[in-house]
Amino acid sequence: MKNDAQHADVVIIGGGVAGLSCALYTAKAGLSTMVIDAEASQLQTVKQLNNVPGLSSPAAPLGGSDWLIYARSQAQEAGAKIHGDRATKLSLDTRPFHVVTERGFECTGDFVVLAVNLGYPWLTELGFDVAVNEHVPSGKIRYVVGAGYDGVTAVDGLYVAGLLAHIPSQSVIAAGQGAFVGVQIASRQLGRPYMWHD
Ligand SMILES: Cc1cc2nc3c(=O)[nH]c(=O)nc-3n(C[C@H](O)[C@H](O)[C@H](O)COP(=O)(O)OP(=O)(O)OC[C@H]3O[C@@H](n4cnc5c(N)ncnc54)[C@H](O)[C@@H]3O)c2cc1C
Structure with missing residues (x-):
């Protein structure tokens, strides 16, 4: 590992719906949070998002890319990078976890959240079993075998978020599941149940 690798309490790989939602909660809880994102969320092509309760409707539509812009700036305002x-x-057998990107950026994290959705072929290279997520009719979406709504995996400190956690393909569910993972990590790190109420 290079000595100049940045360290974060939480490294989230994949900054789409679930990853950004997770980042918002871990950063707000005071955990240093690094999101690494290839910027190809499935949501960004959605022109009109009509099914986020209280936020969008056919009368007041919200674009998928707008949702992502707002979610990014919200996570950044909370302190996420x-x-x-x-x-x-991604090294699974070192602590902290060590992550390297295509362009040579390196960072380490005490916790890692995998929220890569269609980036699942990389997970198979890392040794994870993935299977078709039968909640999504297209048959193109995968989940990490063994991971459920809590995102917990067999590797201590490593979580999955979003559609990889075997959930239906609805943004509001992916956002909720990502938030749940963030709250669990914050609670673990703080040693008490974490709750964000304004
Ligand atoms: C055509 C279409 C229309 C849809 N319409 C709706 C709708 O109307 N309402 C609704 O609720 N949902 C809709 N969805 C579903 C919604 O987009 C998904 O449920 C949601 O995006 C899933 O969130 P996620 O975080 O799991 O994945 P994503 O939002 O896809 O995010 C995954 C992120 O991980 C990144 N990534 C992948 N590999 C790597 C890597 N190795 N390193 C770093 N980053 C990586 C990607 O670039 C991406 O940014 C639609 C989907 C599609 C395809």
């Missing part, structure tokens, strides 16, 4: 790049290496 976002690095636009694709993660290509």
Whole structure:
């Protein structure tokens, strides 16, 4: 590992719906949070998002890319750093975890959250079993075998978020699941149940 690798309490790989939602909660809880994102969320092509309760409707539509812009700036305002790049290496057998990107950026994290959705082929290279997420009719979406709504994996400190956690393909569910992972990590790190109420 290079000595100049940045360290964060939480490294989130994939800054789409679930990753950004997770980042908002870990950063707000005071955990240093690094998001590495290849900037190809499935949501960014959605012209009109009509099914986020209280936020969008056919009468007051919100674009998918707008949702992502707002979610990015919300996570950044809470303190998260976002690095636009694709993660290509992740060491599972060192602590902290060590992540390297396509363009040579390196960072370490005490916790890692995998929220890469369509980036699942990389996860198979890392040794994870993935299977078709039968909640999504297209048959193109995968989940990490063994991971459920809590995102917990067999590797201590490593979580999955979003569609990889075997959930249906609705943004509001992916956002909620990402937030749940963030709250669990914050609670673990703080040693008490974390709650954000304004
Ligand atoms: C055509 C279409 C229309 C849709 N319409 C709706 C709708 O109307 N309402 C609704 O609720 N949902 C809709 N969805 C579903 C919604 O987009 C998904 O449920 C949601 O995006 C899933 O969130 P996620 O965080 O799991 O994945 P994503 O939002 O796809 O985010 C994954 C992120 O990980 C990044 N990534 C991948 N590999 C790497 C890597 N190695 N390193 C770094 N980053 C990486 C990607 O670039 C991406 O930014 C639609 C989807 C599609 C395809």
